[in-house]
Amino acid sequence: MKRGKLAQSTGCNLETIRYYEKIALMHEPDRTESGHRVHSLDDQRRLKFILRSRELGFSIEQLRGLLNLVDSDDYTCGEVLDVTTQRIADIKSKISDLKKLERTLSDMSSRCAGGEVPDCPVINSLFDEQSLK
Known part of the structure; x- marks a missing residue:
C-alpha cells in the first residue's frame, strides 16, 4: 500500500x-x-x-529500544518488562509532580477572592519564588 x-x-x-x-x-x-x-x-x-x-x-528512545529488541528476534519478556517498569516509574514521578503542582495552584487560588481590585494573591504568588517550592 x-x-x-x-x-x-x-x-x-x-x-x-x-x-x-x-x-x-x-x-x-x-x-x-x-x-x-x-x-x-x-x-x-x-x-x-x-x-x-x-x-x-x-519516549522515542524507549520505543527505539523496544523495536531493537523486536527486530533482533532474540529478546526476552524480562527485557521488555524492564523497559515497561521504567515507563511506570516515569509515570509515577509525573503523577507526583502533578499532585504537587495541583496543591500549589490550589493554595494560591484559595487566597484569591476574585474581586475587582488589581492586587491579586495569585499574581503575587507567581512573583514569589518561595511559593512555588
Missing part, C-alpha cells in the same frame, strides 16, 4: 510517517519500478505498534 493508504488505515498523519522513517523507527519502504514507496502489512503492524507505544507515553 502507498503511504497515503497506510496513513488512512492507521489514522496517522503522513508527515508523522515520514518522520518515523527519517529517524529509522520505520524501515525504509520498498519501491515500485516507478519509484513509488509501498508499505507492507508488516509496516502497518509496526506503525500501529509505534503509535500505540507513543499513546502510552514511551
Whole structure:
C-alpha cells in the first residue's frame, strides 16, 4: 500500500510517517519500478505498534529500544518488562509532580477572592519564588 493508504488505515498523519522513517523507527519502504514507496502489512503492524507505544507515553528512545529488541528476534519478556517498569516509574514521578503542582495552584487560588481590585494573591504568588517550592 502507498503511504497515503497506510496513513488512512492507521489514522496517522503522513508527515508523522515520514518522520518515523527519517529517524529509522520505520524501515525504509520498498519501491515500485516507478519509484513509488509501498508499505507492507508488516509496516502497518509496526506503525500501529509505534503509535500505540507513543499513546502510552514511551519516549522515542524507549520505543527505539523496544523495536531493537523486536527486530533482533532474540529478546526476552524480562527485557521488555524492564523497559515497561521504567515507563511506570516515569509515570509515577509525573503523577507526583502533578499532585504537587495541583496543591500549589490550589493554595494560591484559595487566597484569591476574585474581586475587582488589581492586587491579586495569585499574581503575587507567581512573583514569589518561595511559593512555588
